[in-house]
Amino acid sequence: MAKVPSATTAGGSDEPAMVLEQMAVEVLTTGAPRSLAPQLDELLGLELEERPFAGLLVAAAYHDVYRGHPRVVELVEAAWEQLLRQQDEQGLGVAANVRANIAFARGDLDEALAWWRRCLDLLDGGVPLGATALAHLSVEAYRRGDLHGAIARAEEARSKLMAAGDRPAQLVPLVYLVLYDLNLGDFARAEIELDRADGIWKEIASVGVRNDGPLLSALRGVLEALRGHRGESDAAFAQALARADELSAPWYAVMARCMRGEFTAAWEPERSLADGHRAREEALAIGDRWWTSLSVLAEASALRELARFEEAIERYGHAAEDLSNPLERARALVGMGETHLRSGDRPAARAAFEEALGLVEPADARYWVARVCAGLAAAERDRGQRWIARARACSDADPAYDFLRPSDTLRIELTGRPSVHLGGQRVVFLTRHAEVSVQALALAGERGVEARVLAEALWPAAAPTRRNHRLRTLLWQVRNGLGSQAWRVARRGERLVLDLSGVEIVGDATTLDDRATGTGLLLRDVLAELDLTGR
16 A cells, blocks of 8 residues: 655655655556545645556545545646656656546546547556556447447456456456446356456455455446345445445445446335435536436436336436437437336337437347337337347346246136136136137137137127227237236237236136036137137
8 A cells, every 4th residue: 555654754855745646657557546544635635747547546536535536636737737848758658647637527528538548648558547448438439329349448458458467457448347247148157257257356355456346236236136136236235335334435436326326216116216316416516417407317217116206207308318328318218218108108118118229229229129129118018028028039048037927927827717816816807708718719829819810719700890999909908918927928920919927827718617508608609619619
């Protein structure tokens, strides 16, 4: 850990400033300015005008502890001017990195990226600062929605650092890789990268040279939340906040609260609302525009879970307007669409989901494509099967995709008196014809039945035009009764089909009660007309 002799022990000499100047470049390039935090008050009183590297180091340490403080800018500007006069390209590269970090902490991505490009050019890609600047520049592709481009640049940076044997600096590209993998929907790879980063963090945590620990824990909290592992997610976020508190790193606490608020609202909405409020206040206090906008997603998610739908939709709308990154904007639109669905406004939900799809599909963000398609399946019930098929094509076996595997089991009972059960509860359809149609389609299997033939079997005395009208009404009644499973009923050309994947069918046409009346009798008659009595 870096330490400077105090002016008292040095007899009031210039030794502390001189030592600070000598150690500055090494401390700055290894990412360890925070280690000087206990001495900040004394260091700020040193005469640093002719010692640009010492000024940069004090500025970086001050920035790590007091984000957004004007004193940081003063120190950096003075050091920059001195290095310009000295035409010290290496020193300017180090200074450019410090300036990039300061701009990044206030959410000014354009300025931060400009300084990291300057750093990369001045240091000619040298390790570690040139390579970590390269990792930071992966954000350029990310903010355009180019996840694969972002991953390629972060991987390049990590390869450079691995070749140089600089393990601590590898945390920078690893954090980015986890973020990009989570957006991509490659959760298994995200977990591998997280485990690697945690291993490095544990090696250096006692030295206190880096701030990445809280962010690593928060990203693990997101991963576990998406997988539905509530206890593991809560524990990871609690660790993130504890690490941020231990390091006196409020910026990372803001990030952790934003992520916890957005991704755990389903089971802790009140906590998420408090997280969103606090994160927004603290982000505003340190001048971070990016995380101020992201905090609104936490508030909106909490309000949705608290059934305060109008407020949630308003917040999601604000976030969608403020966030320029297509992937983050899409998260706001997905939240908005899911809120519209809960409030019963399917047309508005469809519009939000369609806009989100246009953002996540070009980015190949598989998880979000799957989630949007699942939302569209609920919003457009007549096309539900197609949307679910598209969602499943994007998914893999990771638990994060379990939302595509319905928790409400559909059970169709064909023993004795026929019935349909969803999530253990018997479905009460609006008409007998709707219930019979579901049971008949279940027996028909994957080929389904011809719509015209089903209509003739249900309404043999009706005119063809009347049958067509009744059939459209019938399909609405079927989907209304099946609720979350409405997507299973689809029209393929002239045939009606019920998707039977995961459906439990008990019995067959031969197990129906011979003494059936009402719906049971109607079903036997319809099955006879459809030639399904032997199935």
